[in-house]
Amino acid sequence: MIVALSGGVGGAKLARGLYLTAHPLTVIVNTADDFEHLGLAICPDLDSVMYALADLSDPERGWGVRGESWGSLEMLSRYGAPDWFQLGDRDLATHLLRTQGLRQGQSLTGVTAQLCRALGLAARLLPMSDDPVRTQVRTPTGWMDFQVYFVKERCKPAVKAIRFLGVEKAKATPQTLQAIANARLIVLCPSNPLVSVDPILSVPGMRDALKTASAPVIAVSPLIQGRAIKGPTVEMLHGLDIEPSPVAVAGRYADVLDGFVLDALDRALHGQIAALGLEVLVMDTLMKTDEHKRRLAEAIVNEWL
Amino acid sequence: MIVALSGGVGGAKLARGLYLTAHPLTVIVNTADDFEHLGLAICPDLDSVMYALADLSDPERGWGVRGESWGSLEMLSRYGAPDWFQLGDRDLATHLLRTQGLRQGQSLTGVTAQLCRALGLAARLLPMSDDPVRTQVRTPTGWMDFQVYFVKERCKPAVKAIRFLGVEKAKATPQTLQAIANARLIVLCPSNPLVSVDPILSVPGMRDALKTASAPVIAVSPLIQGRAIKGPTVEMLHGLDIEPSPVAVAGRYADVLDGFVLDALDRALHGQIAALGLEVLVMDTLMKTDEHKRRLAEAIVNEWL
Numbered sequence: 001m002i003v004a005l006s007g008g009v010g011g012a013k014l015a016r017g018l019y020l021t022a023h024p025l026t027v028i029v030n031t032a033d034d035f036e037h038l039g040l041a042i043c044p045d046l047d048s049v050m051y052a053l054a055d056l057s058d059p060e061r062g063w064g065v066r067g068e069s070w071g072s073l074e075m076l077s078r079y080g081a082p083d084w085f086q087l088g089d090r091d092l093a094t095h096l097l098r099t100q101g102l103r104q105g106q107s108l109t110g111v112t113a114q115l116c117r118a119l120g121l122a123a124r125l126l127p128m129s130d131d132p133v134r135t136q137v138r139t140p141t142g143w144m145d146f147q148v149y150f151v152k153e154r155c156k157p158a159v160k161a162i163r164f165l166g167v168e169k170a171k172a173t174p175q176t177l178q179a180i181a182n183a184r185l186i187v188l189c190p191s192n193p194l195v196s197v198d199p200i201l202s203v204p205g206m207r208d209a210l211k212t213a214s215a216p217v218i219a220v221s222p223l224i225q226g227r228a229i230k231g232p233t234v235e236m237l238h239g240l241d242i243e244p245s246p247v248a249v250a251g252r253y254a255d256v257l258d259g260f261v262l263d264a265l266d267r268a269l270h271g272q273i274a275a276l277g278l279e280v281l282v283m284d285t286l287m288k289t290d291e292h293k294r295r296l297a298e299a300i301v302n303e304w305l
Numbered sequence: 306m307i308v309a310l311s312g313g314v315g316g317a318k319l320a321r322g323l324y325l326t327a328h329p330l331t332v333i334v335n336t337a338d339d340f341e342h343l344g345l346a347i348c349p350d351l352d353s354v355m356y357a358l359a360d361l362s363d364p365e366r367g368w369g370v371r372g373e374s375w376g377s378l379e380m381l382s383r384y385g386a387p388d389w390f391q392l393g394d395r396d397l398a399t400h401l402l403r404t405q406g407l408r409q410g411q412s413l414t415g416v417t418a419q420l421c422r423a424l425g426l427a428a429r430l431l432p433m434s435d436d437p438v439r440t441q442v443r444t445p446t447g448w449m450d451f452q453v454y455f456v457k458e459r460c461k462p463a464v465k466a467i468r469f470l471g472v473e474k475a476k477a478t479p480q481t482l483q484a485i486a487n488a489r490l491i492v493l494c495p496s497n498p499l500v501s502v503d504p505i506l507s508v509p510g511m512r513d514a515l516k517t518a519s520a521p522v523i524a525v526s527p528l529i530q531g532r533a534i535k536g537p538t539v540e541m542l543h544g545l546d547i548e549p550s551p552v553a554v555a556g557r558y559a560d561v562l563d564g565f566v567l568d569a570l571d572r573a574l575h576g577q578i579a580a581l582g583l584e585v586l587v588m589d590t591l592m593k594t595d596e597h598k599r600r601l602a603e604a605i606v607n608e609w610l
Contacts, residue, residue, distance in 0.1 A: 039405035069376040071394030072401070079423040081402055089376030089394040096377070097386055100344035118384040 002305070003028060003183040003215070007196020008045040009062055009230055011189030012052035014220060015123075017293030018187065019053050021301055025123040026179040027053075030191070031108065032128075032135040032164050032199035035147045037085050038076070040095040041102050044147070045196065046112055046127060047094055054119040062230060065090040084152040109173055126179065128200045131170040135195050136163050137236075146195060155232035159239040164199050172205045180209045185305045188219035188257075190285065192233045193249050194240065201253070210256040216304045218259035220285060220296070221246040225265050229286065247272045254278065259304060261285060261296075279303075307610070308333060308488040308520070312501020313350040314367055314535055316494030317357035319525060320428075322598030323492065324358050326606055330428040331484040332358075335496070336413065337433075337440040337469050337504035340452045342390050343381070345400040346407050349452070350501065351417055351432060352399055359424040367535060370395040389457040414478055431484065433505045436475040440500050441468050442541075451500060460537035464544040469504045477510045485514045490610045493524035493562075495590065497538045498554050499545065506558070515561040521609045523564035525590060525601070526551040530570050534591065552577045559583065564609055566590060566601075584608075 001024045006015050008030070015027045027049050034043045044063075051057045051065055058066045068088035077083045087095075094115065101111035107130045116125050135146035139157035149157060180186065191197050197219075201207050210217050226244050228234050234244040242248050250260045250273050259279040262269060263286070273280045281303050287293045307328050311320050312335045320332045332354050339348045349368075356362045356370055363371045373393035382388045392400075399420065406416035412435045421430050440451035444462035454462060485491065496502050502524075506512050515522050531549050533539050539549040547553050555565045555578050564584040567574060568591070578585045586608050592598045 038401050039408055040401070065380070069374050069394065071374040071376065072398045075370070075395035075398035076402070079398060079402055079420065081398070081423075089374065089397075090380035092394075092397065093377045093380035093384060093386070096343050096345070097381070097384055103344055115384065118386075 001026065001179070001183055002185045002187065002301070003179050004187045004189050005197060005200050006030070006045070006049055006189040007191030008033065008048040010222060010228075011045075011191035011196060012049045012057070013287040013293050014187065014189040014297060015049050016052040016290065017287065017295075017297030018301075019123050020290060020294040021297050023301065023305070026126060026183075027123060028126050028128055028176050028179065028200060030128055030196045030199050032133045032167070032195070033146050033150075034132070035134070035145060037087070037147075038081065039099070040092075041099045042085075042095050043098065043108070043127070046125060047091065050094075050112075050116060050119065050121070050125055053116075053121050053123055053125075056119075064088050085147065086151070109175055124179075126173065126176050128172070128176065128206070129170040129203050130173055131166065133167045133170050133199060133203070134165040135199060136165060137161070138163075150232075155235065159232075159236050162194055162198075162236075162240070164202050167199065167202045168204065170203050172203050172209065177205065177209050180213050183213060183215040185301065186210065186213060186215050186217040187300060188217070188253060190220040190222040192228070192231055192236070193222060193252055194233070194236050197253070201256070207256060216258040217256050218261065218300065218304055219250065219253050219257055220261040220300070221249060221263055221266065223249060223266075224263040224285060245269070247276075250276055250278060261300060306331065306484070306488055307490045307492065307606070308484050309492045309494050310502060310505050311335070311350070311354055311494040312496030313338065313353040315527060315533075316350075316496035316501060317353045317362070318592040318598050319492065319494040319602060320354050321357045321595065322592065322600075322602030323606075324428050325595060325599040326602050328606065328610070331431060331488075332428060333431050333433055333481050333484065333505060335433055335501045335504050337438045337472070337500070338451055338455075339437070340439070340450060342392070342452075343386065344404070345397075346404045347390075347400050348403065348413070348432070351430060352396065355399075355417075355421060355424065355426070355430055358421075358426050358428055358430075361424075369393050390452065391456070414480055429484075431478065431481050433477070433481065433511070434475040434508050435478055436471065438472045438475050438504060438508070439470040440504060441470060442466070443468075455537075460540065464537075464541050467499055467503075467541075467545070469507055472504065472507045473509065475508050477508050477514065482510065482514050485518050488518060488520040490606065491515065491518060491520045491522040492605060493522070493558060495525040495527040497533070497536055497541070498527060498557055499538070499541050502558070506561070512561060521563040522561050523566065523605065523609055524555065524558050524562055525566040525605070526554060526568055526571065528554060528571075529568040529590060550574070552581075555581055555583060566605060
């Protein structure tokens with residue numbers, strides 16, 4: 001069994017690649033981006049991964065559901081309700097069912113399983129915790145909820161610090177711990193290290209579970225030639241005085257890692273990553289099509305499974 | 306000030322007509338059709354009246370919002386969620402905001418006022434009560450929630466009895482009682498007498514308020530030549546062994562009424578209505594266009610205001 005740890009869009013691409021290899025797959029997903037909006041429980045990363053695996057993602061926009069419409073949002077605007085979060089009509093169905101399940105007392109793990117089953121997914125999606133964790137970023141105007149920074153403010157404010165509210169009290173679920181213990185390969189997807197992977201690793205017990213897992217733990221670089229494919233990873237690393245380099249990223253996880261996938265364009269860094277004690281795989285990591293995703297996933301599987 | 310009592314679609318047409326006369330208008334709306342669906346608080350009659358006054362109604366379908374789309378419903382179906390209630394994307398925005406307001410502790414009266422203000426309505430919409438009242442109909446298979454009978458079962462089961470759960474404990478709001486006391490004309494719209502007007506009149510204190518109001522109270526026949534324009538009025542009257550005639554309808558409200566509007570095609574019944582002690586206005590009551598609605602409303606205003 002393969003276990004992947006993933007944030008949203010970037011991680012979801014590799015998660016889809018792993019899914020396409022047809023190996024049994026469990027994806028442990030960041031939930032520190034979750035928020036409540038108009039009374040709805042919204043889990044952007046769980047949804048991105050779920051839509052990616054179900055082949056429902058919109059390839060142009062890079063998020064949300066393909067063929068989406070915006071009737072609800074249009075009417076919300078008409079009512080003068082907050083419309084900075086792009087609530088698609090189809091996406092709304094997901095939020096409605098999740099919110100209803102949670103209000104009826106189901107766990108996020110349980111509701112997520114139900115949604116995935118309904119979409120016919122053969123993979124398992126697990127939130128990193130059933131307890132609420134909320135990422136905030138410190139900007140020149142003070143602490144800001146992540147979705148406000150990310151969507152409403154379009155990642156423009158400089159980020160000087162990051163915190164995960166509630167993470168000390170969050171419990172890793174039995175499902176995630178068991179998945180990690182039973183895994184034969186564990187993959188940290190190419191997600192934002194600061195706000196996607198870090199929250200997962202910050203859940204008490206998670207880092208230890210990875211260290212003591214019998215499976216190899218490998219990470220895929222989220223950077224190619226000092227740039228992220230999408231999102232504010234580089235700007236955020238700069239803000240925290242971290243060099244936007246795969247070496248710095250690998251260094252953040254080195255305590256739990258056995259291997260690292262470096263993009264072919266960064267092959268010059270091979271030695272520095274190896275010096276961290278990691279086995280290095282060098283190959284194309286850009287995933288534009290399903291074929292790219294599957295090829296990268298298969299290379300990882302061939303190397304480490 | 307004009308006060309109208311209304312159910313959904315049929316009543317909403319006359320409410321729109323009254324709105325178009327530009328007299329200050331308060332509409333007291335049936336809420337016994339309300340229900341919770343997918344965790345949303347849905348008030349079909351309030352919405353029908355609100356959309357009608359805001360000129361958002363779909364004239365073809367006869368309910369819901371014009372130019373509606375169905376992306377959410379499509380995705381809900383895909384999830385295997387109940388899709389018998391036609392949740393439009395724009396309509397959903399209304400339910401979301403109402404549900405959020407109620408969960409935050411607002412009254413239905415307060416939330417409704419907010420939605421109407423946001424749409425720029427000059428009229429006031431008041432739910433008949435802020436307490437939940439739920440219509441059920443007794444069918445050959447037992448008691449059934451109204452929306453299940455009305456939408457899911459398409460009014461097919463025979464109705465042998467009707468009850469309004471919770472109505473004995475429901476309180477008339479200060480706003481409705483004050484509106485009735487201050488009114489200069491009170492109009493019972495041509496809504497289904499059994500499941501739209503009856504619930505309003507069954508709220509404790511409402512019938513007395515109408516009897517003691519200084520304004521004339523008049524009703525518009527919901528039947529033309531023994532037929533309802535829309536909905537199961539005639540079938541329901543038959544099921545309860547009530548003759549589907551304007552005379553029977555007028556008889557149900559005669560204790561609160563001063564006048565009655567009879568369709569021109571039913572002019573032969575003039576004497577029987579007058580015999581109930583009511584002043585009778587005979588005219589075309591079919592309201593296909595805004596012009597029809599305004600003309601009927603103006604005739605009522607000219608006669609009684």
